[in-house]
Amino acid sequence: MAMFPLGSVLFPHMPIALRVFEERYLAMLSAVLQDEPGEFGVVLIERGSEVGGGDRRFDIGTVARIEELGTTDGAVAVIGSGTTRIAVDRWVDDGPFPQAEVTELADLEWKDEYLPLLTQAESIVRRTIARAAEFVEHRWSPDVAVDDDPAVASWQLAGIAPLGDMDQLELLRSTSLPQLLTRLIDLTVEAGETLTATWGDEKPGDSGWGTGA
Known part of the structure; x- marks a missing residue:
């Protein structure tokens, strides 16, 4: 799955708004939008920053589903929402953008x-x-x-x-x-x-x- 490490946590059923300008994440958007719906994983950065790569990441996150796209100040504006939680089994090479083998976690049961x-x-x-x-x-x-x-x-x-x-x-x-x-x-x-x-x-x-x- 295409992954977008961020400096914040995304929960299921919560909105996400991103301003995408790095080439690797523009490439990621181009790839995930080949499918419907366009989705990518979001994980919290443990160490490092969102820009430039080389960050260390936590092993649990949430799938973000793209709902709207636009442009702003030379960047792509992405509006989406969290869906399923995922566990990262293995990170693969970051080229051309971060990707990981993931396992979807079961929904929590309400009583x-x-x-x-x-x-x-x-x-x-x-x-x-x-x-x-x-x-x-x-x-x-x-x-x-x-x-x-x-x-x-x-x-x-x-x-x-x-x-x-x-x-x-x-x-x-x-x-x-x-x-x-x-x-x-x-x-x-x-x-x-x-x-x-x-x-x-x-x-x-x-x-x-x-x-x-």
Whole structure:
């Protein structure tokens, strides 16, 4: 499978937006668009950068399905969404673009008995996003909609939670929805506590974060 190592984690059922300008990834797009739908794997870079190659990569990721293409500032704009999780079995030569032998991971099975965990996770994630937004810019609004399908919503809550890359990577490795939701709750609570400890009782304008008033 064609692969696109990035400095961020892609979850199933979450959007992805890329600005592609490197020759190797333009070649990758040309190759994957020969099939319908066009898909490529996304993995988190462990060490190195997105540009130039020579990076070290983690061994789990998500398939990105291309939904829209456009052009912007001499680059190709790609809009897509995460689908299936994959495990990287072996990386092959990066020429002309990164590729790997991968195994698709099974979807996590939903049971109605997990609903209290999902409800708790959603409440904590939304509350923590609202708290974080008082001090730092966050991509997601606390009232952003999630899917009616509870299994899909579980992944989407993991995707919008204000967590670091390594916490997100841990969630991506989940082997069951209870594990995913339990760790999502724990990690989000920890993130909220860290935020509170860092900022204390300061108000947004106290440390140069102007309110615009």
